[in-house]
Amino acid sequence: MPLIDENKKNIMYNHVKDKIVENLTKLSVLQEETIVQEIGEWKKVIEITPPSILKTILGIENEQLIRKLSEEEWTYIIKELEQAFIVRISSGILVVGEEQRTRDLSWWTSKKQLESDNYYSTNYMNYMKRILPTEILNTISEDTNAVMNNLADPNLDAFSIYGMVVGHVQSGKTSNYASLICKAADAGYRFIVVIAGGQNNLRDQTQKRLDEVFIGANYKGVGQLAGFKREKMPDSLTNADNDFKIETAKARGTTNFENMQLPILVVIKKHTKPLSNLLDWLDKHYKNQVDKAMLVIDDESDYASINTKNEEDPTVINEKIRLLLQKFKKSAYVAYTATPYANIFIDHKAQNNEIGKDLFPRDFIYALDAPSNYFGAEKIFGNEDKKYIVEIPNNEVMFELDKDIKSIPKDMPFLIKHKKDYNKELNSLPESLHDAIRLFLINIAIRNLRNQKKHNSMLIHISRFTDVHIQIKKLVADYFDLLKKHIKAYGLVSNPFKHSSHLQNMKETFYSKLENIEFDFETILKELCLTVDTVLIVDVHQRAKTPLAYRDDIQSNVIVIGGLSLSRGFTLEGLSVSYFLRTTIYYDTLMQMGRWFGYRIGYEDLCRVYLTDDLYNKFAFIIEATNDLINRLNDMREENLTPEDFGLAVQLHPDSLLQVTARNKSKNTEEMYLEMNLDGLIKETRWISNLKEDLEANEVLLKETTKELIASNAEHIENNSHIWKNVDKTIIQNFVNNYCLYKNDPLGIKSRMPIDFIKEYIRKSNLEWDVVLFNGNGNGIFQEGNIILNRQLRNGKQKQGYFEVAKRQLSRARPESIVMHKEHKNLSSREMRKKLEKPLLMLHALELSYEECNNNYNAVGFGISFPDLKNKQTNSIKVRINNVYRTQLEEAYKDEVDYDE
Numbered sequence: 001m002p003l004i005d006e007n008k009k010n011i012m013y014n015h016v017k018d019k020i021v022e023n024l025t026k027l028s029v030l031q032e033e034t035i036v037q038e039i040g041e042w043k044k045v046i047e048i049t050p051p052s053i054l055k056t057i058l059g060i061e062n063e064q065l066i067r068k069l070s071e072e073e074w075t076y077i078i079k080e081l082e083q084a085f086i087v088r089i090s091s092g093i094l095v096v097g098e099e100q101r102t103r104d105l106s107w108w109t110s111k112k113q114l115e116s117d118n119y120y121s122t123n124y125m126n127y128m129k130r131i132l133p134t135e136i137l138n139t140i141s142e143d144t145n146a147v148m149n150n151l152a153d154p155n156l157d158a159f160s161i162y163g164m165v166v167g168h169v170q171s172g173k174t175s176n177y178a179s180l181i182c183k184a185a186d187a188g189y190r191f192i193v194v195i196a197g198g199q200n201n202l203r204d205q206t207q208k209r210l211d212e213v214f215i216g217a218n219y220k221g222v223g224q225l226a227g228f229k230r231e232k233m234p235d236s237l238t239n240a241d242n243d244f245k246i247e248t249a250k251a252r253g254t255t256n257f258e259n260m261q262l263p264i265l266v267v268i269k270k271h272t273k274p275l276s277n278l279l280d281w282l283d284k285h286y287k288n289q290v291d292k293a294m295l296v297i298d299d300e301s302d303y304a305s306i307n308t309k310n311e312e313d314p315t316v317i318n319e320k321i322r323l324l325l326q327k328f329k330k331s332a333y334v335a336y337t338a339t340p341y342a343n344i345f346i347d348h349k350a351q352n353n354e355i356g357k358d359l360f361p362r363d364f365i366y367a368l369d370a371p372s373n374y375f376g377a378e379k380i381f382g383n384e385d386k387k388y389i390v391e392i393p394n395n396e397v398m399f400e401l402d403k404d405i406k407s408i409p410k411d412m413p414f415l416i417k418h419k420k421d422y423n424k425e426l427n428s429l430p431e432s433l434h435d436a437i438r439l440f441l442i443n444i445a446i447r448n449l450r451n452q453k454k455h456n457s458m459l460i461h462i463s464r465f466t467d468v469h470i471q472i473k474k475l476v477a478d479y480f481d482l483l484k485k486h487i488k489a490y491g492l493v494s495n496p497f498k499h500s501s502h503l504q505n506m507k508e509t510f511y512s513k514l515e516n517i518e519f520d521f522e523t524i525l526k527e528l529c530l531t532v533d534t535v536l537i538v539d540v541h542q543r544a545k546t547p548l549a550y551r552d553d554i555q556s557n558v559i560v561i562g563g564l565s566l567s568r569g570f571t572l573e574g575l576s577v578s579y580f581l582r583t584t585i586y587y588d589t590l591m592q593m594g595r596w597f598g599y600r601i602g603y604e605d606l607c608r609v610y611l612t613d614d615l616y617n618k619f620a621f622i623i624e625a626t627n628d629l630i631n632r633l634n635d636m637r638e639e640n641l642t643p644e645d646f647g648l649a650v651q652l653h654p655d656s657l658l659q660v661t662a663r664n665k666s667k668n669t670e671e672m673y674l675e676m677n678l679d680g681l682i683k684e685t686r687w688i689s690n691l692k693e694d695l696e697a698n699e700v701l702l703k704e705t706t707k708e709l710i711a712s713n714a715e716h717i718e719n720n721s722h723i724w725k726n727v728d729k730t731i732i733q734n735f736v737n738n739y740c741l742y743k744n745d746p747l748g749i750k751s752r753m754p755i756d757f758i759k760e761y762i763r764k765s766n767l768e769w770d771v772v773l774f775n776g777n778g779n780g781i782f783q784e785g786n787i788i789l790n791r792q793l794r795n796g797k798q799k800q801g802y803f804e805v806a807k808r809q810l811s812r813a814r815p816e817s818i819v820m821h822k823e824h825k826n827l828s829s830r831e832m833r834k835k836l837e838k839p840l841l842m843l844h845a846l847e848l849s850y851e852e853c854n855n856n857y858n859a860v861g862f863g864i865s866f867p868d869l870k871n872k873q874t875n876s877i878k879v880r881i882n883n884v885y886r887t888q889l890e891e892a893y894k895d896e897v898d899y900d901e
Contacts, residue, residue, distance in 0.1 A: 680868030
């Protein structure tokens, strides 16, 4: 009963906020002052208007619910609206293919859009104004106009378009392709197929979204707009509860495409059966090709759509998608993904006489920007303060079981890499998971106190096996029930902490994990007493008995336990706490597991991700790798290059090695060669071996190299640091070949120092080098002959077998500036590398400082900045990996492609 009263109290707040939002969406230009001004005007309206009139203005039926809002409530409204509406976003990056350039690439914006009534796209924009700020909607419109121009006019006799849109995980790709679908329908595309991931939950979620913003099913969503026309409602052959079935399609009577004036929508799971059903249905009615324009949206296109076998015997789903495209004389295929590596690895020449071309995006690639209010990898993992990260202690988890241990002792830490029967040994959860559960309950209460009575979710992803999920759910439920019992028993008494150690633990969680929260813990605890009964624990997998559902008519507070079923595309509403112990060596798999990306309007400060230090580092590396690839795409647009050129760049990028290996694993059974292109990149020893003999050997090596540089004919410039110009490559070769790296990192994939490729680069290159030995601000001195300088002080962490330099950055910002001409010194580091005429070896005499050590260590590190030359000197570098490492990669690949078992 108290919950209902609380909800009634909230009605006034929500109606006032909705009215302000309605007014703000009508404005073309929006600033922070505009929001404050609008709120000031509404304060006056509420102050002077009688309740009998105010209830009509606000659309509230019961006059007794009319009340004044507190200053605290007005502050919450301002914060939420600023986060939602004051957003920066740019249009995307477009690269087009050779053949595409011969087509009409303005047919939509300069002709068809002007001739059309734009019924579906207008409905979409009018409806989405309630949800998204004007700037975001304008950018979506610009982005989708660019994609539409790169499709083809449905009035053409025949066409076959292959493109790809690259977004960010959970950043709103669905909003983008929903807008594209509406414009395609306006243009005359009559058959629209959305292949929505490999899970029922994702297909159902996508169907509901398109029902809302395109179909207007059951007169909801766009169906409620004043401009909605029943006679123009698209015909959907699938619905929120049912994938494509031939019987359903028959019942709709939608078989004569020639006479169809309305668009037909099909939302299917990326699975053999519904794809086969759709093809059978089409084949039954059309022996030859269909003469209508079809648009295929392949969501999460890097998953299952890729042909990992040979072209003569392709994988089933890949074959079905290609057969579907072949069935229509006019087809446009648009792949949507946040992790484009697999799509780029498709052979652009691959073709089969029976099923047509493979799905390489030969015609265009479009990379979307992310809005400034996007809670993404950059924000979470790009900051050294780790504000949103809670590190799971090493003593609570272990990566894999020692081979000598036959069974798992009760006191053994949680095993990250485990088998299907691990649940038989699982009798407790890590304490950090208990802490995460406590934090989630606290977050629910805080959001309620902030008048954000919306869905709340917690993600627990620590296994890929269904049997383990079931056991974890039981252990989580046991602990939650214990917490609930203590909250309800002692939460409302004075000084509850003397009665309950569990409530004391909750208090400690609050003060240790959250900062600058406007409520004290006692207030939060009282609110939690009212809401703790609403929390559900749900496991999501193939055998789950209770589906995960977010209803519109009630707040859902759920602790969600799952694996791969939650790894792609599915949105966890109001996700604020994630506990993540899965591991993988594949970047795309890891990124897709991160369901915590998205938008956290009004509660970003509450969000926390619990993971190990190893996983944190992997995500941090992904950011740099992804940013680098997008930068390359931007360069290729400027240089007028094609998707095929971008495909080559991705395959030869140092951070794509694992992807190359995985995709080619079945094609190279005896020997495996990997290729890389280092042009325009910087590589540094962020990981430094902490073996005493390696440290000493590298110190000697630096002295010997300095002695060689002094004795050489190279031009020597002393400017605080020491620079040598036009150095013979043999000096660099001697240094790189003899430098002692951390040894347990084959190919430098973890440390991102691909030493074998660098050695091969030096061997193949005929360029001279520049060398810089940096002066620092440490107390230690490095001296060789007449060269005397301070060592460079660097902070970091000591790990198993290596030191990791803080911020994963050995050099300071724009290290190339030391050798640049005056007019180029203010360029970005990436732009400087375009200006470099020769490679730059950067030598660092380091003084390493670590919290856990009383004494600083002397060490040597190096970096190389590779020029991005127009006349390439080296192109790609190829090295062979040994069988041991190849086997490890193949085992890891097998581990990742297995489904939830």
